[in-house]
Structures are given as structure tokens and as C-alpha cells.
Amino acid sequence: MNARSRHLARGTALAGVLALGLAACGSGDDGGSGGGDAAPVDTAAVLEKGGEITVWAWEPTLEQVVTDFEKKYPNVTVNLENVGTGNDQYTALQNAISAGDGVPDVAQVEYYAVPQFAISEALTNLGPLGADDLDGTFSTGPWSSVHSGDGVYGLPMDSGPMALFYNEDVFEKYGVDVPTTWDEYLEAARTIHEKDPKAYIANDIGDAGFTTSMIWQAGGHPYQVDGTDVTIDFAGDQGTQKFADVWQQLIDEDLLAPVGSWSDEWYQGLGNGTIATLTIGAWMPANLESGVPQGKGKWRVAEMPQWEAGQHATSENGGSSLTVPAASTNAELAYAFVDYATNGDGVQARLDGGAFPATTADLESDEFRSAESEYFGGQKINEVLADSAANVVEGWQYLPFQVYANSIFNDTVGQAYVSGTTLTDGLAKWQEQSATYGNGQGFTVNK
Amino acid sequence: MSTLTAPARPAPRLRTPRHHSVARPRRSPLLTVLTAVVLVYSLVPLAWLLINATKTQEDLFSSFGLWFGDSFSLWDNIVTTLTYDDGVFVRWFGNTVLYVVVGAGGATFLAILGGYALAKFDFPGKRGVFALVIGAVAVPGTALAVPTFLMFSQLGLTNTPWAVIIPSLISPFGLYLMWTFAAEAIPGELLEAARIDGAGEFRTFFRVSLPLLAPGIVTVLLFTMVATWNNYFLPLIMLRDSSWYPLTLGLNAWNAQAATAGGEAIFNLVITGALLTILPLVAAFLLLQRYWQSGLAAGSVKE
Numbered sequence: 001m002n003a004r005s006r007h008l009a010r011g012t013a014l015a016g017v018l019a020l021g022l023a024a025c026g027s028g029d030d031g032g033s034g035g036g037d038a039a040p041v042d043t044a045a046v047l048e049k050g051g052e053i054t055v056w057a058w059e060p061t062l063e064q065v066v067t068d069f070e071k072k073y074p075n076v077t078v079n080l081e082n083v084g085t086g087n088d089q090y091t092a093l094q095n096a097i098s099a100g101d102g103v104p105d106v107a108q109v110e111y112y113a114v115p116q117f118a119i120s121e122a123l124t125n126l127g128p129l130g131a132d133d134l135d136g137t138f139s140t141g142p143w144s145s146v147h148s149g150d151g152v153y154g155l156p157m158d159s160g161p162m163a164l165f166y167n168e169d170v171f172e173k174y175g176v177d178v179p180t181t182w183d184e185y186l187e188a189a190r191t192i193h194e195k196d197p198k199a200y201i202a203n204d205i206g207d208a209g210f211t212t213s214m215i216w217q218a219g220g221h222p223y224q225v226d227g228t229d230v231t232i233d234f235a236g237d238q239g240t241q242k243f244a245d246v247w248q249q250l251i252d253e254d255l256l257a258p259v260g261s262w263s264d265e266w267y268q269g270l271g272n273g274t275i276a277t278l279t280i281g282a283w284m285p286a287n288l289e290s291g292v293p294q295g296k297g298k299w300r301v302a303e304m305p306q307w308e309a310g311q312h313a314t315s316e317n318g319g320s321s322l323t324v325p326a327a328s329t330n331a332e333l334a335y336a337f338v339d340y341a342t343n344g345d346g347v348q349a350r351l352d353g354g355a356f357p358a359t360t361a362d363l364e365s366d367e368f369r370s371a372e373s374e375y376f377g378g379q380k381i382n383e384v385l386a387d388s389a390a391n392v393v394e395g396w397q398y399l400p401f402q403v404y405a406n407s408i409f410n411d412t413v414g415q416a417y418v419s420g421t422t423l424t425d426g427l428a429k430w431q432e433q434s435a436t437y438g439n440g441q442g443f444t445v446n447k
Numbered sequence: 448m449s450t451l452t453a454p455a456r457p458a459p460r461l462r463t464p465r466h467h468s469v470a471r472p473r474r475s476p477l478l479t480v481l482t483a484v485v486l487v488y489s490l491v492p493l494a495w496l497l498i499n500a501t502k503t504q505e506d507l508f509s510s511f512g513l514w515f516g517d518s519f520s521l522w523d524n525i526v527t528t529l530t531y532d533d534g535v536f537v538r539w540f541g542n543t544v545l546y547v548v549v550g551a552g553g554a555t556f557l558a559i560l561g562g563y564a565l566a567k568f569d570f571p572g573k574r575g576v577f578a579l580v581i582g583a584v585a586v587p588g589t590a591l592a593v594p595t596f597l598m599f600s601q602l603g604l605t606n607t608p609w610a611v612i613i614p615s616l617i618s619p620f621g622l623y624l625m626w627t628f629a630a631e632a633i634p635g636e637l638l639e640a641a642r643i644d645g646a647g648e649f650r651t652f653f654r655v656s657l658p659l660l661a662p663g664i665v666t667v668l669l670f671t672m673v674a675t676w677n678n679y680f681l682p683l684i685m686l687r688d689s690s691w692y693p694l695t696l697g698l699n700a701w702n703a704q705a706a707t708a709g710g711e712a713i714f715n716l717v718i719t720g721a722l723l724t725i726l727p728l729v730a731a732f733l734l735l736q737r738y739w740q741s742g743l744a745a746g747s748v749k750e
Contacts, residue, residue, distance in 0.1 A: 081687050272508070284708075294508070
């Protein structure tokens with residue numbers, strides 16, 4: 001823990017220095033733009049001029065995007081490198097920034113991690129480069145997630161508005177109605193597990209991303225960030241209490257399969273009906289199709305269960321943006337690529353590859369919404385998922401050190417799943433340790 | 448028990464009489480059971496790997512782990528592993544071989560030279576070197592990875608094969624092993640004799656000492672080979688470009704696909720790839736083990 005925090009601290013300091021250095025260079029180069037700030041990128045000219053950029057991303061559909069992009073703009077070379085998924089890549093990025101060498105021009109960063117990199121000035125503010133003109137282009141959840149302070153630190157690549165994915169076979173077999181509220185969900189969990197002790201309504205062994213998304217949907221605001229002033233409060237947060245109340249019952253009554261998400265057991269459970277639902281982001285269909293071929297025709301999508309009947313509240317789960325690290329020496333070309341991939345022709349290529357869009361134009365288009373999914377028994381799943389994108393509760397904030405906080409989730413809150421501690425105790429411990437870390441990083445947390 | 452058949456022959460011997468010869472060791476049920484447990488413990492994962500490499504992804508999820516599934520698709524799995532993503536596995540395999548041949552081979556070579564010199568020559572500061580080597584053995588390579596990374600990025604060597612090869616060249620443990628081995632295996636008198644006969648130091652080393660060191664060399668080679676072949680953390684932080692990945696990183700990247708939104712889960716290829724990855728190591732051990740055994744026993748009996 002210590003080694004890592006020191007490491008991050010140094011990364012932060014160095015990134016700041018690098019950012020300053022670059023700003024100075026930038027103003028020297030384009031003498032005409034005045035004021036030293038970058039003007040909106042004339043993407044056509046930049047792309048015509050060409051150059052070489054390195055992109056760090058694990059999103060599989062980007063391969064096609066890069067191929068198309070290089071074909072369309074033959075003067076540009078894009079080196080797409082998969083440096084690892086999520087945390088692995090963040091560590092590598094932080095290392096490269098500390099070393100001041102080998103920093104990519106474009107990096108994929110998940111929404112929950114954007115504030116951490118933005119506030120340490122590791123990312124370029126894309127606002128002046130053209131992102132300021134993109135209001136309304138992206139759905140509100142992802143668009144607010146890439147904002148930090150007054151800056152725009154990435155363009156949303158995909159989004160994960162949550163929905164309830166369920167195995168219809170299981171629900172029909174046990175005569176259970178698909179739950180529309182979390183209370184009904186709890187009842188359904190009891191019935192399913194009672195009728196088949198091997199079957200569970202869901203799997204959960206403690207997942208930071210899932211927990212925060214659930215609190216988000218319940219209207220909670222446990223994290224309040226204002227510059228470097230941070231408040232973390234789970235105990236006094238109503239949304240958190242709603243979630244903890246229902247989830248504690250699921251845990252106490254052993255109604256959750258003790259299986260970690262993304263493991264082979266998980267894929268197995270999704271295929272054989274022992275895990276009956278997934279409350280997860282809208283990017284899930286592609287994973288079900290490739291990872292759970294046995295589930296073809298069985299799975300359906302419904303609106304996320306509500307905390308109060310009649311509501312239509314949802315939240316975001318996962319999803320990522322493309323950012324331009326401050327140390328990139330080719331920020332304009334990098335921005336032109338990011339724009340192409342998230343807002344230009346790249347979007348269609350990614351949709352064809354099974355990604356879920358963040359662009360409102362696609363979310364609202366008839367073609368997208370009316371597409372019937374063979375895997376989901378012909379259901380027009382995009383209607384449900386796109387509606388979810390429109391119903392995301394506003395005002396959620398992640399911590400500016402959420403990557404670290406999530407990394408200690410399993411040691412704190414995760415204990416509630418395996419031992420006698422309660423979720424509330426676990427959350428209190430998570431809060432305490434996150435606050436200690438934040439204070440050590442120069443933030444003012446809960447003071 | 449076995450003593451019943453042994454004729455009582457009170458022959459006066461220099462050593463204490465032993466009732467249990469090598470050919471007829473005394474049997475201990477406890478030791479047999481313990482050995483069996485260890486054997487099973489080390490073989491079950493191998494058996495699991497072998498069995499599951501024959502399954503399709505669907506079978507992996509639906510059949511019992513320690514027995515074969517409905518399908519037998521070992522061949523299909525191997526072909527797919529070798530051709531998936533334009534045959535990137537073959538490239539990773541080649542990278543690993545490169546790192547092992549240059550890295551582990553070089554480490555062994557340096558360990559031989561250093562160990563021999565430390566064992567057979569006197570020079571000022573030898574005790575200091577000894578302390579340094581022993582200290583270095585105690586520092587795990589993982590702890591040095593990040594400082595090494597920062598140093599290598601200053602040199603502009605990260606994301607190149609050199610970033611993996613150069614740190615692999617240093618094996619304090621190998622050096623220590625060669626040192627003690629050379630001290631035991633090469634009699635000082637032999638070197639004296641060679642020198643008196645007019646052999647230069649190089650000739651003495653290559654013609655006289657090197658053959659005597661062979662078992663030790665094989666031991667060190669096996670150690671460094673395994674260490675380099677399985678090296679994960681160092682390449683993880685040094686390499687970005689997947690075309691320079693060794694197998695360990697490549698398999699991890701494949702495994703991570705299952706945990707990626709929109710990624711394709713390829714557990715069957717990860718398992719088959721893991722099987723293919725360990726085959727060369729198994730082969731190396733089988734081929735080199737006789738040298739190794741003689742190496743371990745060398746010097747234990749005066750002939």
C-alpha cells in the first residue's frame with residue numbers, strides 16, 4: 001500500500017511538471033493562435049498532415065476502427081497497444097508518466113478513473129481542442145463522467161447504462177415474475193433458491209463497480225468532490241442505506257452465488273441457469289454472445305429493478321472514454337483520432353462490433369433501437385438499454401482516487417460476503433481507509 | 448523387515464555397517480504416504496491441464512474438471528491456439544525462446560565465469576563480493592522491477608527486448624551455486640598441474656575446468672531457464688508492445704479478454720496455450736536430468 005501511494009504521489013508531481021512543460025511548448029509552436037491556449041483542432045488539416053500516434057486500449061472493437069482510420073487517412077499511423085485491462089493499464093500509464101518516457105498519445109480510461117487522472121493533471125483538457133462544442137453529442141451519464149472541474153478530459157467511447165439481464169428459462173421454470181422493484185427481486189431470489197438450492201438469482205462476492213452503481217441508482221451521493229475537498233459519507237447517505245438494507249438480506253440468507261464475475265465459473269453459471277440474472281451495463285450482450293453460447297435464446301433484458309415502484313431510475317456501470325495524456329507530444333492528432341473513434345465514423349464500426357454507444361444520435365436512431373437480437377430471442381434489446389441511458393440519475397461523482405479505493409474494496413466491504421461483518425461495517429471501514437489514503441495524497445477528506 | 452534376508456556378515460569395514468543398502472532401502476510407510484501426497488499434489492494440476500486442453504469451451508463449462516468431456520478437440524485447440532489472432536502465439540513463443548536463449552544462456556555463462564574466478568583466484572575484496580552476492584540472493588527480483596524500469600526508461604530501453612534480456616543476465620543465485628560448485632569440483636592441485644605443464648589461464652579454464660563443471664552448469668542453466676521462461680513481472684512492466692510479449696504475458700492477455708466488455712472469452716485457448724508453454728520446460732528437465740543428478744551427487748563420495 002505504501003509503495004503504491006508513494007508511487008502515485010510522485011506520478012502526480014511529475015505529471016504536473018510535464019503538463020507545464022508542454023503548455024509552454026504548445027504556445028511556442030502555434031504562434032498565431034494567441035494567448036498560448038490551443039484553438040479547436042482543425043481535424044481535416046491535422047489528419048492530412050499525418051504523423052504517428054500510439055493508442056493504449058483494451059477495447060476490442062478499436063482494432064477495426066484503427067484499420068478503417070488508417071485507410072481513410074493514409075498519412076497517419078496508429079500503433080494500437082493492449083497494455084492490459086483496467087488497473088493493469090493504469091499502473092503502466094502511471095509508471096510511464098513517472099518515468100517521463102513511453103507515454104501514449106491516447107489512453108482508454110474508464111469513467112470511474114477519469115477524475116483520478118484528470119485531477120493529477122495527467123490528461124489533456126480536450127475542451128479547448130474542440131470538445132467544448134460537443135455538448136449534447138453524448139448521453140448525460142458518460143458526458144458528465146468525463147468532466148472534472150471546468151475541463152473535459154476524455155470523449156465517451158461507450159456507455160454502460162444498467163439493465164436487468166435475466167435467464168427467462170429459469171423464471172418460467174419456477175413460475176417467478178421478472179422483478180420490477182428490488183423488494184420483488186429479493187422475493188424472487190428466495191423463491192428461486194428455495195426451488196433449486198443450486199440456483200441463485202445473482203452472483204456477488206463483492207464488486208466495487210457494482211456497489212457504487214447500485215448506490216448511484218438509489219439516489220445516493222456518498223462521494224462529494226469540490227476541488228481537493230472531498231467528503232465520503234456512507235452512513236448518512238440514504239441511497240447507500242437502501243442498497244445495504246436489501247443486499248444484506250440477500251447475503252444473510254445465502255441468496256447470492258459465491259462466484260466472482262468474469263471467472264470461468266461465472267460464464268458456466270450464466271450458461272446453465274444457476275445464475276439467473278445480471279444487473280449490469282448495456283455492453284454485456286456482446287460478452288453473453290461470445291462467452292455464453294449455451295444461453296442463446298434464453299436471455300432477455302428488462303429495466304433495472306427500482307427502489308420505488310413506478311420510478312424509472314438507472315445508473316451507469318463501467319464504460320470508458322478515450323483520453324489524451326498530457327505528456328503526449330502529438331495532442332492535436334491524438335484528439336483527431338479520439339474524435340473519429342467516439343464521434344465520427346468509428347462509432348458505426350464499433351456498433352457493428354457489438355459495442356454500446358454513448359452518442360445520443362445513435363441511442364435515439366430508429367435503426368439502432370429497432371434492431372432485433374437473435375441471441376435474446378428476437379427482443380429489441382436496444383430499446384430497453386437506450387431508455388436506460390436516458391434515465392441515468394444525475395449528480396453522481398466518483399472519488400479523485402477511485403482506482404485506489406476500488407482496489408481495497410474487497411478487503412473492506414468484501415468481508416461482509418465471507419465473514420460475520422455487515423455491509424454497513426464494511427462500508428464504514430472502506431470509507432475510513434479511503435479517507436486516510438486521500439488525505440495522504442494531498443486531498444482534504446472528511447475534515 | 449528387509450533385514451531378515453540380509454546374511455549376517457560381520458565383515459570388518461571402515462565405515463559403520465549399514466543394514467540397508469541403496470538397493471534395499473528400508474521402507475517407511477509414513478514417508479511413502481508423504482511422497483505420494485506430494486506426487487499427487489504436483490501431478491493433479493498437470494493432469495487437469497492435459498485433460499482440459501482436450502475440451503471445447505462449452506465442454507469446459509459443462510463437464511467435470513478432472514475427466515474428459517464429450518468432445519475430444521485437443522488437435523483443434525492446438526491449431527486454433529497457433530493461428531488465433533494471426534498466429535500471435537507463435538510470435539510469443541519465439542520471443543520466450545529468444546529471452547531464454549540469450550538471457551538464461553548469458554546468465555549461465557556469466558555465472559560460470561564469475562563463480563570460477565571467485566572460487567579459484569584470490570584477490571582483494573573477495574569477502575566483500577561474497578557479502579554482496581549473498582545479499583543479492585536475498586533480494587527478490589520483483590522488488591527491483593520498478594527501479595529497474597525507471598532506470599531503463601532513462602536509457603530509452605523500455606519496450607524493447609533488451610529490457611527483458613539485460614536484467615535476466617544477472618543471476619546472483621546462479622553465481623553463488625557455481626562458486627560453491629567450482630570450489631568443490633575442481634581440485635586446486637589439478638589447476639597447479641595444468642599451469643606447471645604450461646597451460647595458460649584460458650586453456651586451463653576451457654580444457655580442464657569446464658568439463659569438470661558440466662553438472663553444475665546444467666543445474667544453473669535449468670534454474671535460469673525456468674526463471675526466464677516463467678518471468679512475468681519484469682516483462683509486464685517493461686513491455687507495452689504485444690509483439691514483444693513472452694508467453695506468460697500473452698496468455699495473461701488472452702485470459703483478460705474474458706473480463707473485458709466486448710472481449711471474446713477464450714478459456715480453451717488459454718488452457719491449451721498453457722499446456723504448450725510448459726512442454727519445452729518438461730522436455731528440458733527430462734533431457735537434462737541425468738546431468739543434474741550427477742551434479743547434485745558430485746563430490747559426495749571419494750572415488
